[in-house]
Amino acid sequence: MRFDLLGPFNVVHDGRPVVLRGATQRAVLAYLLLRHNEVIATSTLLQAIWADEIPNTARKMVQNAVSGLRSTLAQRTGDTEQAMLLTHAPGYLLRVDSDQVDVARFRKLATDGRAAQAGGDGERAVTAYREALALWRGPVLADLTETGVVWPELVALEDQRIAVHEDLFGLELDRGRHHEVLPDLRPLAEANPNRERLNAQLMTALYRCGRHVDALEVYRATRASLADGLGLEPGKELRELERAILQHDETLLTRRPEPAPRPEPAPAPAPVVAPLPFTPAPVIAMHRTEPVESERKPVVAIGVALAATPDDDPEEAVEIQARLRDVVEEEAAAAGAHLPGDSGPVVLALFGLPRTDDDDAVHATRTALRILDRLSSAGIASQVGVDSGDVLVEYTTAGPGQVAGPVLDRCVRSALRAPEGRVRVSDAVREAAEPTVVHEASEDSPGWWHAVSARQKPVAEPADPGGFVGREHDLDLLGHLLGFVERGGRPHRVTVLGEPGIGKTRLLAEFAEALAEHPRIRVVDARADVVEAFAVMPGLLPQTASRLRAEGGDAALRGAATELTAYGPLVVLADDLHRADPESRDAVDRLGEACAGLPVLIVASARPGLLDTGQGERCGTTVSLSSLSDDAVGKLLDKLLPGTARLIRGRRELIARIGGNPRFAHAYAQGAHGRTTPFTALGQSATPPLVRRTLAAQLDNLPPAEKSLLKAASLTGDAFTAEDVAAVCGRDTAEVEGALSRLASLAVLRREDDEAGYTFRRATLRELVYQRIPRATRTALSRRPAVRPGLVEALA
Incomplete structure (x- = not known):
């Protein structure tokens, strides 16, 4: 029997197609084939088939599909292979010879080609690459994707196909076959304008064919695509290739300046959690696709680990760990959390991706308590940790991809150090969730707390000493x-x-x-x-x-x-x-x-x-309700800080940071008691956590295009015009002007005048927006003329 996934989904036996009954059967078999000889949890299978909303009868539908598939496969493969599709806790296992699956054959041929290329046998490598690509009959699982199936595995396969093309084109160009590869190379490069290696190969082929202008046009198109989509400049190798073409470098006619063949990406190893003072922050690697944006983001992380496994039985441990993972996945999905993957023995869930909520700590702690209750009811001893901090996220077309940051490591450690049957939370999480969650101090870990239970009603805020102002x-x-x-x-x-x-x-x-x-x-x-x-x-x-x-x-x-x-x-x-x-x-x-x-x-x-x-x-x-006027904020501060408000150095800066929000005024006033350092010198460090959480949520509630413009605006200076922002992000000035006007109507920006343009209504928001930009992107953008000199260093 042969299973073809690289194109429309086909199952063939003795040269004849095997008919599968119903869309669910086809989807179940296709997903199990993509991960054949691997145990797939039922919850994972359900999420893959019904990504938007899992129906109540989903498990029964999968069970019926599996039963039908077993019957179909047994009839076609004979009695000796009836156990091909097995029930294996916590889900199913499809046992099949990899040679029967075209995806596995493609990957093996690609690996053989790279091994031959590394050994210097270019001819054998070219043959292997061509055989691998010949297996493709169209987009992977083309008929299923037409019904709305979007799996990360499909994106990863497409990425691998393009990588094999790049390796093949590189060998052919090295052998002087630029005329022969150009018909296949050009359409693939045009369809993937952000792949620098592929477009470098197209530039080289065009240059060698005497089409210098076309080669330079490819560079300009690639640069524009990178700037518009990612806010990045081309890499060093692509820039050097453009320079060489402009200088008519004769070495391009014989050898292409191209990096060594890229090996197949290996899965990221799980972090080792050991009782050491410091360990590297884990990177949670998802199925790899081309990133379209990177961003620093605040998150609240939950880590759940088994406390103990009876009798040290490995099979029982695997089954219990799978049940624990199912509970975490179900509760996290119900709460809208992001599941980045496991970190060793700890199952992680993140709140704040893709969008920050100022109540992320509340939702995370309540979810952690529900998870603990469900596991306890099922007789599974567990320990839970909750912590907060910043991560670096690579967004792909499929959503959040790779996530990295020290908070993940801290959360893993917290889960492993939590007492059995307890939810261990950091002080920052406790402070944010305190009104709705009961906590008690951890006796053995100063600065850490245990979440005990969710309050039926949030604790009422204390009497407001500031009174009712401005409303x-x-x-x-x-x-x-x-x-x-x-x-x-x-x-x-x-x-x-x-x-x-x-x-x-x-x-x-x-x-x-x-x-x-x-x-x-x-x-x-x-x-x-x-x-x-x-x-x-x-x-x-x-x-x-x-x-x-x-x-x-x-x-x-x-x-x-x-x-x-x-x-x-x-x-x-x-x-x-x-x-x-x-x-x-x-x-x-x-x-x-x-x-x-x-x-x-x-x-x-x-x-x-x-x-x-x-x-x-x-x-x-x-x-x-609009923001309070500066005068009203001043009166509120006078009431919150009687006798001292007017003596605070940087009072005007403080009022600007409050931005007309009464709750912000209370938060800043609480931190101002006994402070002698001027607010003008404190910058971001003076921003209370409540203010940072609220502004982060406000930022993420904006449309992506307007959020992107704010990032560009944060690099231009205290005041900026639409022309300044357009010069940074490479977008149309009229379009930028319209977006900035909308942001001003939402009180995110303030319109000064036609010449001065706009300013951020709150300096704190500008700092937060700037901090969202990864350092590499900031450095690349700082070279643009519209970016004020020294600003990147000043805000870093």
Whole structure:
């Protein structure tokens, strides 16, 4: 039997195609063939086949597909090979001779070719490379990819195919066969403009064919592609090749300046975790594809390890480790975490990829507690570590790829040192998750904590010594809308939108406090569960509350609202609606219709992204809380730091860093007590962790194109124009101007004037954006004329 994956998926026996029943059978067999003779966990198989949403019947569908495949394979291969497809904890194992799979034959021929080339036998290497490429009949699994299948293994195979082409072209050019390779070389290079080796080969072939202008045009196209897509300049070898062509270097006619053949990339070894003071930070290597962008990112990492395996049984250890991995993968996927792969005996999950959330520490700690509970219930002894820090991420067309950073090493160590059955968290994670998670200090490790349990309700923030500043007009607006509801006798919905910390919760609290002076007005706090919030309201008849809990529909809500509005209007407050589950958000959305003809004012607060999700579309009035003015921030600081606020050196710099966000003012004020160093000299080190988390989330909520422009803008100086930014990133000036204008409307940038252009509204955001750029990219971009001299060194 022969299995062909390098093109449309075919299974052939005795020269005749084998018919597979259904798309699931084909997908299961194809994925197992890509990793044949390897145990594949069921959870991995499910994720591969249903990448977007795994149906409830997925496991049964896979079981049926496996059963059908066993029958088909047994009929075709005879009794001696009936056990080809085996159930093997934690999933399945497809045993097959590698010679039967074209992917395996391709890789073997590629390896043979490189071995022959390394030994100096160019003729044998060319033959092996051509045989390997002849196995390809089109894009790998072309028919399955048409149905939406996108597997990293397919991208990796395509990368290997191009690498073999490069090795073959290199040998042929060395043998002077530039005319012969040009028809195959040119279309492949044009389809892959970011592969410098391939385009260097095309430049060499064109130059040797006497087409010097065309060769230089290839260089310009490659340079433009690298600049637009990655913000990078071509590498040293490509630049030297261009220079040689411009100088008509005669050595190009005989020998091409090309690096040695690239060996097949070996899998990254798992890091060795040993009780040493320092170990190298592990690099989690994914299936390799061409990176399209690199970025420094803050993440929160969970590491989960087995605490012990009974009787030191290796088979039992493998099975238990697989069950542990399944639990971690399921909980991490449900929480939206990124799974970079295992690091030795520790299974890792990362929060903050591809997008940072200011609550990543909360989500990570809650997920770690759920994982520990599930493993304990299954009788699996485990230990968990949670830590935070920066990583360097290579993004590919398939998403986050290789991830590296010291935080991964610390997380591995933390998991291995955690007591059995405990979640060990760093102090930074504890500080960020404290309002929603109960912690206790670690007796044996100062500076570390144990997460004990998730709080039913977050700890309320302490009384605000700064008072209510700068939101009086917003509070008056809510009062006017309440009067409108009472006079008209009909419901109205108000949605208060704003960035984290801008004052949404405080505005609703002030509104509720003001209403407490009017006994006729009833206030429902519907922060968590709308139905339960109505059911526990004082004065509601017991039978009405029982019906509400039992039915929970619009009719039951209307009955409760009718009773509660018997003597005056009803105000429903739904704070932080973006955190609620979809059912709760939908209940708030339907509340207005359910209360038709009743004086009900619904006030919901959320972050701006709520409307982007389609929730909150039935808003009667939308109030967007803008940043506080500098004067209002100054007054707030005077209240937070009585008697000392005006004495702080760098006060104007501090107000600029706060950027009109009340929560930022509180965070900075807390750090300013007893400080003598001026804020102007502290820079990024003076930025509280809460501010960094919030701004990181705000940055990642921007569209990728606008986020990329901010990176370019961070290199241009304190003030910049669209022309400056366009010169750094190589994009159209009019397009850049439009994007910068949108960013100004979002209060990310501030428009100064036509000549000065724009500035970052918060200096801290500019520093954070700059820090996201990898050092190699900063160095490359610093050579561009629009980058202010010395800026890279100043911000580093």
